Amino acid sequence: xxxxxxxxxxxxxxxxxxxxxxxAGTSTEVxxxxxxxxxxxxxxxxxxxxxxxxxxMAAAAExxxxxxLLDRLKLDTGRIRGISEALESLAALPDPIGEVLTGSRLSNxxxxxxxxxxxxxxxxxxxxxxxxxxxxAGLCVKTGNAVILRGGTxxxxxNLAMTDVLSVAATSAGLPEGSIxxxxxxxxxxxxxxxxxHGMIDVxxxxxxxxxxxxxxxxxxxxxxETGVGNxxxxxxxxxxxxxxxxxLINAKCSRPGVCNAAESLLVDESVHKAVLPxxxxxxxxxxxxxxGCDRTCALGEGTTVxxxxxxxxxxxxxxxxxxxxxxxxxxxxxxxINRYGTKHSEAIVTxxxxxxxxxxxxxxxxxxxxxxxxxFTDGGEFGLGAEIGISTQKLHARGPMGLEALTTTxxxxxxxxxxxE
Amino acid sequence: xxxxxxxxxxxxxxxxxxxxxxxAGTSTEVxxxxxxxxxxxxxxxxxxxxxxxxxxMAAAAExxxxxxLLDRLKLDTGRIRGISEALESLAALPDPIGEVLTGSRLSNxxxxxxxxxxxxxxxxxxxxxxxxxxxxAGLCVKTGNAVILRGGTxxxxxNLAMTDVLSVAATSAGLPEGSIxxxxxxxxxxxxxxxxxHGMIDVxxxxxxxxxxxxxxxxxxxxxxETGVGNxxxxxxxxxxxxxxxxxLINAKCSRPGVCNAAESLLVDESVHKAVLPxxxxxxxxxxxxxxGCDRTCALGEGTTVxxxxxxxxxxxxxxxxxxxxxxxxxxxxxxxINRYGTKHSEAIVTxxxxxxxxxxxxxxxxxxxxxxxxxFTDGGEFGLGAEIGISTQKLHARGPMGLEALTTTxxxxxxxxxxxE
Numbered sequence: 039x040x041x042x043x044x045x046x047x048x049x050x051x052x053x054x055x056x057x058x059x060x061x062a063g064t065s066t067e068v069x070x071x072x073x074x075x076x077x078x079x080x081x082x083x084x085x086x087x088x089x090x091x092x093x094x095m096a097a098a099a100e101x102x103x104x105x106x107l108l109d110r111l112k113l114d115t116g117r118i119r120g121i122s123e124a125l126e127s128l129a130a131l132p133d134p135i136g137e138v139l140t141g142s143r144l145s146n147x148x149x150x151x152x153x154x155x156x157x158x159x160x161x162x163x164x165x166x167x168x169x170x171x172x173x174x175a176g177l178c179v180k181t182g183n184a185v186i187l188r189g190g191t192x193x194x195x196x197n198l199a200m201t202d203v204l205s206v207a208a209t210s211a212g213l214p215e216g217s218i219x220x221x222x223x224x225x226x227x228x229x230x231x232x233x234x235x236h237g238m239i240d241v242x243x244x245x246x247x248x249x250x251x252x253x254x255x256x257x258x259x260x261x262x263x264e265t266g267v268g269n270x271x272x273x274x275x276x277x278x279x280x281x282x283x284x285x286x287l288i289n290a291k292c293s294r295p296g297v298c299n300a301a302e303s304l305l306v307d308e309s310v311h312k313a314v315l316p317x318x319x320x321x322x323x324x325x326x327x328x329x330x331g332c333d334r335t336c337a338l339g340e341g342t343t344v345x346x347x348x349x350x351x352x353x354x355x356x357x358x359x360x361x362x363x364x365x366x367x368x369x370x371x372x373x374x375x376i377n378r379y380g381t382k383h384s385e386a387i388v389t390x391x392x393x394x395x396x397x398x399x400x401x402x403x404x405x406x407x408x409x410x411x412x413x414x415f416t417d418g419g420e421f422g423l424g425a426e427i428g429i430s431t432q433k434l435h436a437r438g439p440m441g442l443e444a445l446t447t448t449x450x451x452x453x454x455x456x457x458x459x460e
Numbered sequence: 461x462x463x464x465x466x467x468x469x470x471x472x473x474x475x476x477x478x479x480x481x482x483x484a485g486t487s488t489e490v491x492x493x494x495x496x497x498x499x500x501x502x503x504x505x506x507x508x509x510x511x512x513x514x515x516x517m518a519a520a521a522e523x524x525x526x527x528x529l530l531d532r533l534k535l536d537t538g539r540i541r542g543i544s545e546a547l548e549s550l551a552a553l554p555d556p557i558g559e560v561l562t563g564s565r566l567s568n569x570x571x572x573x574x575x576x577x578x579x580x581x582x583x584x585x586x587x588x589x590x591x592x593x594x595x596x597a598g599l600c601v602k603t604g605n606a607v608i609l610r611g612g613t614x615x616x617x618x619n620l621a622m623t624d625v626l627s628v629a630a631t632s633a634g635l636p637e638g639s640i641x642x643x644x645x646x647x648x649x650x651x652x653x654x655x656x657x658h659g660m661i662d663v664x665x666x667x668x669x670x671x672x673x674x675x676x677x678x679x680x681x682x683x684x685x686e687t688g689v690g691n692x693x694x695x696x697x698x699x700x701x702x703x704x705x706x707x708x709l710i711n712a713k714c715s716r717p718g719v720c721n722a723a724e725s726l727l728v729d730e731s732v733h734k735a736v737l738p739x740x741x742x743x744x745x746x747x748x749x750x751x752x753g754c755d756r757t758c759a760l761g762e763g764t765t766v767x768x769x770x771x772x773x774x775x776x777x778x779x780x781x782x783x784x785x786x787x788x789x790x791x792x793x794x795x796x797x798i799n800r801y802g803t804k805h806s807e808a809i810v811t812x813x814x815x816x817x818x819x820x821x822x823x824x825x826x827x828x829x830x831x832x833x834x835x836x837f838t839d840g841g842e843f844g845l846g847a848e849i850g851i852s853t854q855k856l857h858a859r860g861p862m863g864l865e866a867l868t869t870t871x872x873x874x875x876x877x878x879x880x881x882e
């Protein structure tokens with residue numbers, strides 16, 4: 039490892055840990071004031087941020103970066119306003135910190151409470167999207183955490199400029215130094231060092247593509263919340279309303295194909311597939327969706343965009359105008375197919391049959407299970423969480439859309455009067 | 461890696477995953493019936509288990525295993541009865557599965573509920589203590605999880621015999637095959653393979669010494685709950701009642717020195733140390749406790765068992781009749797010392813000063829913080845949790861004593877009537 043990258047990251051972590059102890063004692067008011075100061079500072083000092091962003095954009099363009107990546111990298115006055123408003127909305131949300139979750143006077147007289155407290159030091163590793171820098175900093179300030187940010191290398195100038203502005207604003211509003219920090223080193227070693235700081239980082243959240251998340255899961259020695267990969271299914275049961283099935287499938291696949299809650303597979307009961315599938319395949323073709331089908335799907339797909347699926351298709355998250363399609367023998371095969379190939383994100387059945395619906399809800403293993411609704415609803419905003427940190431696909435700590443509570447932990451507070459244990 | 465060990469573990473995981481999908485649909489009644497059947501079977505078939513245990517004991521003794529380890533390995537009729545009764549108590553506890561944590565009708569008409577569900581597949585790696593085999597199996601049956609057990613090599617015959625008995629009893633009571641399994645291979649590779657099964661194991665819980673836990677944290681690619689290391693402090697504030705301080709410290713250090721909630725460090729305010737420390741040092745000496753003290757402690761320690769501390773002492777979990785002792789300038793130094801050297805387990809202040817007490821509770825970063833009570837109370841039973849899986853020293857998912865809920869996760873259940881996302 040490069041010593042300078044490693045020692046930089048370690049220094050940031052030491053500062054973050056110190057800050058986190060002080061942050062734990064800050065009031066809701068101070069943290070909300072910091073969020074508003076951060077929102078204002080971003081707008082007031084946008085020239086400096088936009089200049090840094092232009093340099094990032096120029097360097098990225100020179101290296102022949104794809105248009106879609108350049109678009110995610112780009113900041114402008116409108117986007118900065120949007121980021122600033124998001125920080126203001128965060129300030130308006132209720133404070134999760136300090137909530138007493140359980141409490142009682144034990145028989146020995148100790149007054150015991152379980153209280154919601156900040157996680158401590160949160161690290162985020164994410165792609166070259168400067169808006170995530172402010173977003174993540176805001177979520178951590180709201181929840182009383184110190185944050186160490188490590189955005190994609192391509193955005194390093196934008197991130198550092200933004201972090202400077204946010205950090206100064208937060209500090210002058212009363213938060214401790216070291217509450218918001220970005221890693222300056224662009225070495226790969228810096229990210230690896232971050233993943234290895236066991237005992238200094240309380241949670242590491244990777245946000246980005248499947249490759250980034252896999253690398254973090256493989257290498258991290260600190261606790262991780264895995265986010266985002268979704269191989270979601272829509273299953274059309276034999277008792278489905280065919281019109282509703284089509285509407286839900288088309289929405290789940292086509293309304294935003296690049297997101298994790300989009301459908302990637304369609305399953306249809308064999309007893310109805312000859313009636314149900316053709317209009318769906320026709321509509322998919324019309325919308326430019328390529329279908330990778332089983333034999334029976336292919337047999338129905340003439341004149342559409344169906345080609346033969348391989349086993350790999352059942353487990354692929356296309357994030358594109360593509361979908362796998364399989365005719366199944368019934369509910370049992372559908373459930374076992376989903377539990378085998380799904381990524382435990384969002385799964386839907388379309389049916390009018392009560393017992394089939396209940397079995398699907400109980401037996402499918404996923405963060406969100408739906409009857410007669412689109413998988414696209416799996417989202418912090420749609421679920422009423424206020425802010426969304428990401429969508430967890432693991433089962434530990436948080437599952438599905440994560441609100442502010444996912445950035446908190448608990449602490450047992452015990453007030454005694456001299457009790458000892460016999 | 462040895463192919464046979466790796467393929468064995470993978471096979472167990474495939475079976476466990478299948479079982480977990482069926483377990484998720486089992487009723488409280490079936491799971492409790494299985495626990496009672498397991499309790500009965502252990503007693504009825506104890507001859508076979510005791511025979512296997514005798515073989516383990518003989519082999520261990522032959523290798524010159526220490527007496528204390530042999531004692532943990534040993535089973536007898538009384539111990540089997542105890543293990544069996546613990547399973548019966550589990551059956552009597554309320555079922556955490558199925559609890560609706562939040563729920564509402566969204567504005568779009570979707571009826572959304574967040575429901576407590578089993579984790580799925582739980583793996584446990586633990587030392588050569590056959591009682592943990594039944595204990596862990598019982599906790600997982602209660603919470604509807606499939607479990608893969610990997611106990612210490614020295615106990616392999618006892619564990620396999622017990623697992624066979626428990627598994628047959630559970631299956632005949634209606635649980636799916638593969639609900640309770642032990643790894644047969646004693647290769648180190650088997651444990652490593654278990655740690656690497658990302659996507660197949662939902663949580664891995666190491667129970668045992670610091671070395672085992674460190675190795676799991678270093679190597680695991682699956683989510684882990686870290687348990688157990690406790691460098692706990694008792695801090696005697698200048699406004700402490702000296703008698704109470706002595707009583708609490710002696711209880712925290714001496715009532716059971718080998719457990720994780722025992723005190724390992726004593727901090728005393730300099731303004732009172734000359735009055736407070738001598739009687740404590742005398743009592744510690746009387747009870748055979750060696751004290752590793754700072755200069756000022758040593759100056760007071762004549763005629764007792766005080767020797768000079770090194771920096772290492774501040775971070776040592778002795779688990780023995782040893783304690784580190786430091787005179788501090790006041791509350792600020794005490795808090796920062798604890799936050800620097802502590803393991804975030806259990807920390808206590810003794811004081812009659814209200815503001816000092818509140819600051820300690822707020823600013824010390826630990827799973828359990830105490831005013832005027834012994835750290836020894838950090839325990840699932842003492843905290844009223846019914847069953848205890850272990851004491852988590854991480855902040856993700858569960859913190860402090862873990863009850864049955866720590867073996868559960870949640871699932872969003874959404875019931876619609878054809879909703880699509882705009």
